[in-house]
Amino acid sequence: MSSGGSDLDKAIAQLRACRPIPENQVREVCYKARELLIEEGNVVTVDAPVTICGDIHGQFHDLMELFRVGGDVPDTNYLFMGDFVDRGFYSLESFLLLLCLKVRYPDRITLIRGNHESRQITTVYGFYDECLRKYGSANVWRHCCEVFDYLALGALVIGASTTLTPTDGPPAPTNTTQLAPLDSEIEIETLNAANEIMYRYARDSSQASNSQQPSTQSPSASSPTIPTPSNIGPAGTSATSSSSGSPGTPGGAILCVHGGLSPLIDTIDKIRLLDRKQEVPHEGAMCDLLWSDPDEIDGWGLSPRGAGFLFGADIVKCFNYKNDLSLIARAHQLVMEGFKEMFESSIVTVWSAPNYCYRCGNVAAILELEEDGSNAGFVRRSNGERGAGAGGWILGSNVGPNTSNRHSSPGAGNGNGNGNANRLGALTDSVPQRRRDGPGRRYRVFEAAPQDSRGMPAKKPVADYFL
Amino acid sequence: MSTHHHHEIPNLRTLLGSRRGGGTRGRGRGRGPPGSSHEGNEAARDNAVRNTDQDAAGSRVSCVKLGYLLDPYAQFFAIQPSTRRLPLLNRGTYVRTSAIDLLVDRFMTIAPDAPKQIVSLGAGTDTRFFRLRDKYPEATIIYHEIDFPANTTAKLNSIQRHAQLYSKLRTTPPSSPLALESMASSYHSPTYNIHALDLRTLAIFEDGQLPSLPNLDPSTPTLILSEMCLVYLQASVVSKILSAFLDRYVPAPTPISLVLYEPILPNDAFGRTMISNLSTRDIHLPTLATYPKLADERLRLKSQGFSNGFKAADTDFIWREWVSEDEKERVAGLEMLDELEELELLLRHYCIAWGWRDGGEGGLFTTAWKDTRQQEEG
Structure with missing residues (x-):
């Protein structure tokens, strides 16, 4: 597969058809992927708009459903939070497709590591056996594991809008609540796979249940549905004036990580300092980031998984404040509804494997974050430039809105960036302020791909039960 | 199991x-x-x-x-x-087996000198009898397994092949294989009995004569065990089978109890998926729809005639409440378990239900199981 190009496109086409590619091609793709990934920091900076996805677990046909619902690559920017492999029957095809897409469109897709991207776990949970079965040797598994070691540990999404552009879709038949009016500041929208609106909450809506903000309604909340003009200033925007009525309040960044926090990590910079290019250790900060879970406890607790920790609301809120985050997005835990916001929307679990293990009956979700100031979230950026290192999400780094064309790269906002490290250092001494408004969040919920689309009657998934 | x-x-x-x-x-x-x-x-x-x-x-x-x-x-x-x-399945198997072990142990250890009878329905390759022999060498156990001939024949074959098994059926050395025909499907002895029998035949003979179950003692306190067995039959058939034991084989005032292990909650997303998945394998669970919740299981035990106690708990509750902290730690340490949410989901969809009729004085089962906590909700 010399220099990507058509060979790579052919591999992508083959994988999209759920057919494995030859071993030598796997080796080449993995080599190229490593070259790309080695250049990424432990925490990748990703510009909104981006669609955040949780566990896939080898459910290839459901990954295709995800792309159908969320838009194809490269039209939609994607951030996958790990656990591509194990459990499902098509770990190989799923991971290799994502990896090929990464090599083909490196700025359009971000892959971070999950706890299953590990030699030890894949030997227990299926990926190793699948590689042996499909290739007759463990070579492909070995190539993939080498890639695993280079996957980033987290991502930082910057430039996400605090309000959503309302989706122009009909209410879902299941909808029983009043949809927030279109001219309100939309904080959350949940759509089904048919693009019907399951519910829509305004930022000041009392219906937003667990996502309600401890804030008063802004007198200037009559923000237009189609904001004028588009603001590309990183984070800060006049359209996010809901909480305190102070225009220009920036939304913080969104940290994406597979599992959660670690007692050894109090700043994002500490994640950046880890030596990640290794098998997932049994303990320590790197392990925790991939294994931990939020839980209704105070402080830290032991994880019943045997790795990582449980962490409570106080930990999340403190971490978010200290690191100027508005939200932590993570995966790792099955949630029947596809996503679950906790701790006053300071953290969300996104789960993208519908009917997990062909047994659990759950729906899946992906989380769309719009570009700040965008007046049409469905208009995607046409280039893959990114403002790496842009510090626009940093508290106080922006005062007024920057007017610029929404089609330009958010990198245009670099002028505001002072470098995350410096600002974070300064932050630790700053006076506590109210927590940030989270980004506007559009959840697209979808079910498992129809059985007949799988085209595999001979190898029908058989779920185990205690019978 | x-x-x-x-x-x-x-x-x-x-x-x-x-x-x-x-x-x-x-x-x-x-x-x-x-x-x-x-x-x-x-x-x-x-x-x-x-x-x-x-x-x-x-x-x-x-x-x-x-x-x-x-x-x-x-x-x-x-x-x-x-x-x-998978660790998930190992853990589930552990919870199920140890839960039934606990109920059986409390039955075995109450009045340890008195004989005890256990009837295992659809026993299959269950090893419980052999384990009980080791655990309670002094106890008088009358153990019965009922299953289809194909299963009982295979089981007897395995027993005949292994001295470790057939020696458990002998009270005195030297031990030798059982004197059985090569394709024997039944085995009878004062302590261990394998009955090759289609369980439904117990439901057919309503007024007539019931099939003979040799060595089944009508006056020995009896525990009936159904691990994923009765759930495959129609509720009306199950009821008749149980009545056969309660009224005919082991009539009052002999203490008798039933321990069920079977799925619950067929109507939520997981339950619906389970039913759909199993039906593609042509497996159907008729009583699951009849007794969808713990409360239905309790009520069913009570109306069946297990009137002195009728309790139920899902296996998630049992893992949390019945297993000691030390034991939990030991089990958790055996394997790294990444499927926590899935395990919980699975465990919440299976239950142990246990009910009893104590009959005469003494309240044998009431005493044996007085400290066995059931789940309050559900």
């Missing part, structure tokens, strides 16, 4: 043969008209039985090898080398 249902499922399906042409699992064979191709499917069905039974036995061995369960006998019923099962 890990999935020893497997072999009984296809057999039980023959009971429903008047409705379905017992097709081979997963082949998508259409349902036939009443009684269709019954004979023709026999071989294929038996084959499926053997495969699933060995799968089940291997699964149990996996659990033993990893240290979840102590069961030196499981290996003798596994022909194929076992493959390691």
Whole structure:
């Protein structure tokens, strides 16, 4: 597969058809992927708009459903939070497709590591056996594991809008609540796979249940549905004036990580300092980031998984404040509804494997974050430039809105960036302020791909039960 | 017990043969008209039985090898080398087995000198009798297993092949294989009995004569065990089978109890998926719809005649409440378990229900199980 190009496109086409590619091609793709990934920091900076996805677990046909619902690559920017492999029957095809897409469109897709991207776990949970079965040797598994070691540990999404552009879709038949009016500041929208609106909450809506903000309604909340003009200033925007009525309040960044926090990590910079290019250790900060879970406890607790920790609301809120985050997005835990916001929307679990293990009956979700100031979230950026290192999400780094064309790269906002490290250092001494408004969040919920689309009657998934 | 249902499922399906042409699992064979191709499917069905039974036995061995369960006998019923099962399944098998062990242990240790009778319905490759012999060498146990001839024949075969098994059936050395014909399907002795019997025949003889169950003692306190067995039958049939024991085989005032292990909650997303998945394997669970919740299980026990106690708890509750902290730590340390949410989901969809009729004085089961906590909700 010399220099990507058509060979790579052919591999992508083959994988999209759920057919494995030859071993030598796997080796080449993995080599190229490593070259790309080695250049990424432990925490990748990703510009909104981006669609955040949780566990896939080898459910290839459901990954295709995800792309159908969320838009194809490269039209939609994607951030996958790990656990591509194990459990499902098509770990190989799923991971290799994502990896090929990464090599083909490196700025359009971000892959971070999950706890299953590990030699030890894949030997227990299926990926190793699948590689042996499909290739007759463990070579492909070995190539993939080498890639695993280079996957980033987290991502930082910057430039996400605090309000959503309302989706122009009909209410879902299941909808029983009043949809927030279109001219309100939309904080959350949940759509089904048919693009019907399951519910829509305004930022000041009392219906937003667990996502309600401890804030008063802004007198200037009559923000237009189609904001004028588009603001590309990183984070800060006049359209996010809901909480305190102070225009220009920036939304913080969104940290994406597979599992959660670690007692050894109090700043994002500490994640950046880890030596990640290794098998997932049994303990320590790197392990925790991939294994931990939020839980209704105070402080830290032991994880019943045997790795990582449980962490409570106080930990999340403190971490978010200290690191100027508005939200932590993570995966790792099955949630029947596809996503679950906790701790006053300071953290969300996104789960993208519908009917997990062909047994659990759950729906899946992906989380769309719009570009700040965008007046049409469905208009995607046409280039893959990114403002790496842009510090626009940093508290106080922006005062007024920057007017610029929404089609330009958010990198245009670099002028505001002072470098995350410096600002974070300064932050630790700053006076506590109210927590940030989270980004506007559009959840697209979808079910498992129809059985007949799988085209595999001979190898029908058989779920185990205690019978 | 890990999935020893497997072999009984296809057999039980023959009971429903008047409705379905017992097709081979997963082949998508259409349902036939009443009684269709019954004979023709026999071989294929038996084959499926053997495969699933060995799968089940291997699964149990996996659990033993990893240290979840102590069961030196499981290996003798596994022909194929076992493959390691997912931690999720090992954990579930552990909870189920240890929960039933606990109820049985409390039965065995109450009035330890008094004889005890256990009737295991659809016992399959269950090793409980052999484990009990080791654990309570002094106890007087009258143990009965009832299963289809294909299963009991295979089981007796395994027993005959292994001195570790048949020696447990002998009270005095030197031990030698049992004096049985080569294809024997039943075995009877004062302590261990294997009855080759289609359980539904117990429901047919309403007013007439019930099938003989040799050595079943009508006056010995009896525990009936149904691990994923009765759930495959129609509720009305199950009720008649239980009545046969309560009224005829072990009539009052002999204390009698029933311990059920079976799924619950068929109507939520997981439950619906389970029913749908199993039906593609041509497995149906009629009483699951009849008794969807813990409360239904309790009520059913009570109205059946287990009037002195009728309790139920899901296996998630049992893991949390019945298993000691030390033991939890030990089990959790055996394998890294990444499927926590899935495990919880799975465990919440299975229950142990136990009910009893104490009959005369003493309140044997009431005493034995007084400290066994049930789940308040559900």
